[in-house]
Amino acid sequence: MRLDDYVDIEVEDDDRRLRRLAQEKSYEVLDYLDGFDDRFEEVRQGDSLFGSTSPSVFVGRSNYPRVPVGVLSPVGEEEDADDFTTDSDWFDRGMGIEGVLRRRTGLLNSRRETAVDVADATTRFVDASREVAMADEPVDVEVRLRDDPDVDVSLDNVRAPTGPNVTARDAQLAENPSVPRAVEKAFGDDDWKAEGAVAYLYDKGFDVYEIDDVFSAGAVGQGENRRLVPTRWSITAVDDIVGKHIHDGIRDHPSVDETRVYVEEYMGNRYWVILAPGRWEYELVEVKSPGNVWNPSDDEHYVGSANEGFEGRSSYVDETSGAYYASRLGVLEHLREERRQAKALVVREATDAYWAPVGVWQIRESVRNVFNDEGATSETFHKAARQVLERLPVSEERFRRKSAMYSGVQTGLDSF
Numbered sequence: 001m002r003l004d005d006y007v008d009i010e011v012e013d014d015d016r017r018l019r020r021l022a023q024e025k026s027y028e029v030l031d032y033l034d035g036f037d038d039r040f041e042e043v044r045q046g047d048s049l050f051g052s053t054s055p056s057v058f059v060g061r062s063n064y065p066r067v068p069v070g071v072l073s074p075v076g077e078e079e080d081a082d083d084f085t086t087d088s089d090w091f092d093r094g095m096g097i098e099g100v101l102r103r104r105t106g107l108l109n110s111r112r113e114t115a116v117d118v119a120d121a122t123t124r125f126v127d128a129s130r131e132v133a134m135a136d137e138p139v140d141v142e143v144r145l146r147d148d149p150d151v152d153v154s155l156d157n158v159r160a161p162t163g164p165n166v167t168a169r170d171a172q173l174a175e176n177p178s179v180p181r182a183v184e185k186a187f188g189d190d191d192w193k194a195e196g197a198v199a200y201l202y203d204k205g206f207d208v209y210e211i212d213d214v215f216s217a218g219a220v221g222q223g224e225n226r227r228l229v230p231t232r233w234s235i236t237a238v239d240d241i242v243g244k245h246i247h248d249g250i251r252d253h254p255s256v257d258e259t260r261v262y263v264e265e266y267m268g269n270r271y272w273v274i275l276a277p278g279r280w281e282y283e284l285v286e287v288k289s290p291g292n293v294w295n296p297s298d299d300e301h302y303v304g305s306a307n308e309g310f311e312g313r314s315s316y317v318d319e320t321s322g323a324y325y326a327s328r329l330g331v332l333e334h335l336r337e338e339r340r341q342a343k344a345l346v347v348r349e350a351t352d353a354y355w356a357p358v359g360v361w362q363i364r365e366s367v368r369n370v371f372n373d374e375g376a377t378s379e380t381f382h383k384a385a386r387q388v389l390e391r392l393p394v395s396e397e398r399f400r401r402k403s404a405m406y407s408g409v410q411t412g413l414d415s416f
Contacts, residue, residue, distance in 0.1 A: 268353025
């Protein structure tokens with residue numbers, strides 16, 4: 001398909017679409033939270049929470065190196081516990097912002113504070129949370145509580161949202177968890193560095209969502225170095241480790257032989273991916289609408305970027321943070337499947353319709369799925385980038401100042 005035709009189809013009548021998306025905003029999650037206390041009292045018996053089924057764990061980062069460690073469990077909807085776990089299935093089902101908020105804020109975080117060093121955190125509660133993290137399906141847990149829940153919502157641009165919190169005295173499993181053999185192997189080998197264990201689990205078919213929990217719970221790594229890792233950090237670390245692992249495997253692959261452009265839209269975000277012939281090079285440029293929590297400016301779009309060359313990067317990305325590693329992973333997975341390497345530019349436009357942060361999982365899944373169609377061809381990387389830029393709400397000058405990949409092309413053309 002010609003690039004002009006492909007682009008026109010994908011972004012047709014954007015203003016009308018954005019107005020419709022904005023009108024569909026729903027704040028039913030607030031009503032759902034209002035009913036939390038009633039659901040909680042139905043399953044509470046004295047100071048204990050019985051019948052709790054936990055699909056995952058959460059490690060906070062406040063007071064590091066002492067952190068809150070919690071088991072997450074849906075209250076009143078235990079039979080659907082697996083549906084509350086963040087994974088690629090949410091994208092496949094086309095779940096909207098409201099659906100994500102309702103599920104994640106319906107999870108009670110029963111938590112205790114502990115030291116991050118695993119050797120200093122060997123309590124029954126921490127052990128139980130680690131077994132929940134390693135299990136391949138939700139686990140029945142009995143939790144003894146210290147106080148009443150704090151019914152609130154915590155939103156973050158990296159991890160998925162979380163809901164009510166309660167301080168736990170103790171927790172113990174009410175059943176033997178089902179732990180995959182590969183996870184048991186990684187957990188049992190305390191001579192194995194965490195990076196190697198993460199790459200091993202990924203190659204064994206575990207997605208990053210499953211590995212995140214294992215990594216965060218301190219279940220991998222060399223014995224003396226095992227740590228509980230805050231969930232927000234764990235998500236980015238696993239994306240980075242897996243991305244570098246895949247990058248090592250494609251370094252000697254041949255280049256793609258033509259420039260292609262792909263588009264995906266989800267939750268008020270639009271993603272453009274350009275793959276062009278050449279050695280591995282990657283850049284993410286983010287454009288965010290004004291007047292929201294990510295860009296408090298009333299009238300100017302935010303533009304941020306980060307990039308890497310053929311050798312990758314060793315320093316942490318600050319400006320685009322977790323979005324950089326999540327989108328890079330999606331591109332690298334595609335190139336590994338195609339047994340190719342390429343110059344890759346990802347442009348994310350976060351519109352007004354993205355009215356609440358749900359975590360970088362939606363970025364990861366959008367970029368993963370952008371390659372589900374054939375995209376469109378372009379004669380050159382520069383022409384493809386110009387076509388995308390014409391449909392962004394920022395000037396070419398601003399884009400050039402932020403995009404090293406685009407400005408490099410421009411410099412080369414001017415010199416020529």
